Amino acid sequence: MATYDNKIWLLKNIRDAFIATDDTGLCEIVMAGEDFSKVFQNKAIEEKKRIREGRLMQPGPSKHKDGMGDISEEEIGKEIVTQFDPYPDMDDSEDDDPLCGSYVRYEDLGGYRPRSNTAQWLDKKEQALKKAAKIKVIKWEDSSLTADQLNEMFSKFEVKKPEKQKSLLAEQLQNCPNLPYRQYLEYAKFDGTAQLGLPTKSFKIFMTMLPEKHQAYPLVVCVIASAKIKDLIGFTCYKYSIEHPDISLESVHDYGLCIAEDDGEVDWAFPCLDANEPCSKFGFTCLGLVELKSKSAMAQPPSSIPEDGMSGAFHVFSKVTDSGQSHQNPSRHNTGGSSTSEAVLSALKALNEGGDADTGKMQSHILATEAPQYKAYKVYLQRKVRSNTCVQLGISLYRIEIEPLVTNKHAFWSRSKYFLHSIDSVAWCQILETRGTRTTFRIVYSPNHNAVYHERNNAGNSTMFHQNAIFKLHDFECDHDMAKEIVEKVNTILDLRNSPCRREYKTAKEKKLQTRRSFHTKHLS
């Protein structure tokens, strides 16, 4: 293990190992330009130069003291050992250059023990034999046929003028005028399914940019290993449009490939794979095809629903009363009506115009149609004096329900109260802050508007406004994605309802904003 004495060699190998085994390619980006092995080597050269110059300046006796006698300048240089040197005792020859060879080999990292050459050779031989057994071989041999037989073989045929015929090809061409995959045709040559002697790579691609019903199964594609990521995207589009000619896809430049889980869940935390890198570089087999537009939207911090421009469009909902409607499925009453869908459409329009215009239309559509449906979340209710308690937060078109999930019934001090707010008493919902993996969000409500629901306990909730209405709040904590979802859901519902309570709160907030700007920038912006 003498080779491990070499610092530079080790550094180089650790670096290579990181780059080779990191399928995300991030290591390489991070370490770009910081090749310490090279830095060390350069430093060693500088140091040597410095020391050599220093020695040459010294008079002769010092050399004799070292017992070196009459040595040439180069020899002095060779003898100098610096702290940056890779191999203290070795000459710098081409073969032993510590930087020329690295132990890490990309192809050896497949996870399988490489088989010996002989075993591989034997395998190949056996396969070739098996193949050959199926092939009929015809050798060139001189004929032993009689003249009569030959005459029969080569008898003259009468040449007839061929009839005019209709072509099946022409018919097929007429029946097949539209070829949606034609725009991706240039990528067809990256097909790896039948290549001879070319390394190939297979991927499971989830078409995450398509509506959910088309995402059930991943598309398995096999491309030649030298294909770049952009070629893989193109070939995926090509293959998908052949199999699903009814679904139109965008230009390949609008798509990116992201790392995905086995179940098709895209990992949005990572950037899209670099389109110009060969796909052989990446070790993932599951990838998600995403729209670059929505990818950039996903990566942005959540934006709150715009405050104005919403009123007026939803007057139809303010008339809806929640009496006698089932708790389980309140959404039923609000789907299907033409005025409803119009309202949803205008809500979408307002959403898209007002705030994040980049958010995919499909995304907001799903949001708007799913938002009124009842959904429960497990979050932590923040309390001022005691520790946070785990509660179930149920949100529907009509209510917000906070139900404590008590583990220890005897510990009365840790018991939290049950809250039930009519949605028309809820005024506001927003994300407050993100700390680490936890995000806190706030729901503001007014007990005044909560006439139908009895509020059993107001303790622990601070009063915010003392005008016509009293506004109180709950603060919750959960992970970022869930907080985002809840806030979006509640805001969509609030915007749909546009209750007097919400309007009142908005007005009050605007007034506050004018008078106590500093408070609001801190609290609500």
Place this chain on the structure above:
Amino acid sequence: MSGDGSGSGSTVALVTGGYDHTIKLWQAHSGVCLRTMQHPDSQVNGLEISPTGQMVAACGYQHIRMYDLASANPDPVVNFEGITKNVSRVGFQKNDQWMYTGGEDWTARIWDPRAAPQFRCTKIFQVQAPVNAVMLHPDQSQIMVGDQSGIIHMWDLSTDQNEQLIPEAEASIQDIAIDPEGKMMAAVNNKGNCYVWSLGGSAPHPVPLKHIVAHSKYALRCKFSLDSTMLVTTSGDCSAKVWRTSDWTLLRELRNDTQRWVWDAAFSIDSRYLFTGSSDSYARLWDVEKGTLEREYCGHQKAITALAFRDQAV
């Protein structure tokens, strides 16, 4: 051929082969590659679909192989052995009784792949230069052998007699075509010239009919349409040209500057469409009447040097 095999999918079959050592079967109307067959160790110089439509024969360096079009087998089913050089062309007798080839070993050969070895008929015709082109006369009794020295040998199969034609000195014959009625023979050479003879008239020998300066560069193939009204010549000048056989004027120039050399061509049965295969690894389908590009076939990694097309009458 029933044609409903998993591989071919229809009785219309387009087969291409080239420098990437593969042979591809295409769905001609959609442009989708149905299958890829392996042609190891060699490029594909020539392709021909057997008269039954069951097999495709491919010839290349030291190899002649036959592939089953109806199955999904990517490997050849018949391998012809004993060849030392490039085989440039392959073709079938119309009843599938025998097969003929020509190659750089200075010979044209007759093969009989179906019979048992002792009844196998073989025949060999020796010339003085590498054979670039072989073409069977529609009456099945004569093979035209074109060689590198510029000679066309008319090899009579029953008598083994031969007659020679030398259209141009110091120019190699690249391809020979005979129209389906057996009345015209065309040959192209490496200077881009095309020579046409009339056959089967009152005179016993071919009578020179026309000399066309078809291309400015190397000509590679020539083929008559099934109705004998057109002749296509392909060339290294990035084009395929379609000539009227009535007056030998240019009907259509099918040019695409990115396609580089156009190696091979094939007409549809109604003579309306023409396939070409070229160095840019694409095969193309042209509407000869309109002069428009109808389809492109992309999938080869390297140049397409040979193609074969089998149409179906409806």
